[in-house]
Amino acid sequence: MSKFGNRKKKSVGAIGTSSLPDVVFMILFFFMATTSMREVELRVDLKSSDLPQATEIKKLEKKSLVSYIYVGRPLDQYQTMYGTEPRIQLNSAFAELTDIYEYILAEREMRDEAERPFMTTSLKVHKDTKMGIVTDIKQELRKASALKINYSARHDI
Numbered sequence: 001m002s003k004f005g006n007r008k009k010k011s012v013g014a015i016g017t018s019s020l021p022d023v024v025f026m027i028l029f030f031f032m033a034t035t036s037m038r039e040v041e042l043r044v045d046l047k048s049s050d051l052p053q054a055t056e057i058k059k060l061e062k063k064s065l066v067s068y069i070y071v072g073r074p075l076d077q078y079q080t081m082y083g084t085e086p087r088i089q090l091n092s093a094f095a096e097l098t099d100i101y102e103y104i105l106a107e108r109e110m111r112d113e114a115e116r117p118f119m120t121t122s123l124k125v126h127k128d129t130k131m132g133i134v135t136d137i138k139q140e141l142r143k144a145s146a147l148k149i150n151y152s153a154r155h156d157i
Contacts, residue, residue, distance in 0.1 A: 043074060043075055044086075044089050045074070045075055045126065046124055046126055050127055051126075051152055051153050051154045052125070053127075053153065055155075057155045066119075066120045066121070067120070067122070068124060069090060069123050070090075070124045071123065071126065071134070074087050078094075082094060088133070100140040101144045119146070119148065120150050123137065123149065123150070123151050123152065125151070
């Protein structure tokens with residue numbers, strides 16, 4: 001009978017938190033090492049839903065060899081200075097059509113000699129932009145001998 005009457009309530013021990021800072025710093029280091037920061041501040045209105053629709057899409061192999069040209073309507077905060085017509089953006093600044101040649105030459109100079117033939121120019125153009133601007137950009141790219149052109153698009157199934 002004593003077998004049933006001598007039960008004591010067991011208390012749960014405290015959880016050891018001595019390794020918690022190590023775990024937190026490992027997670028923090030992981031995110032710092034794998035996250036890439038956005039290099040360009042978009043000044044034109046380009047969301048992924050604003051890109052033209054495509055049915056056949058191919059991912060770029062080396063994104064480090066891609067130079068981007070953005071075309072679209074300026075964001076609201078820039079419309080008082082630049083208007084509402086589509087504008088060209090190179091890196092983080094608005095540019096004119098004639099600036100594309102110098103931009104491509106500068107991008108080419110930043111690359112190694114072996115990587116230069118593999119450079120690609122990607123056009124991220126708002127779907128409502130008129131094709132005349134794109135044609136003018138392509139003419140400037142021909143002058144700079146940037147003949148590998150990629151058109152960014154969204155894939156809707």
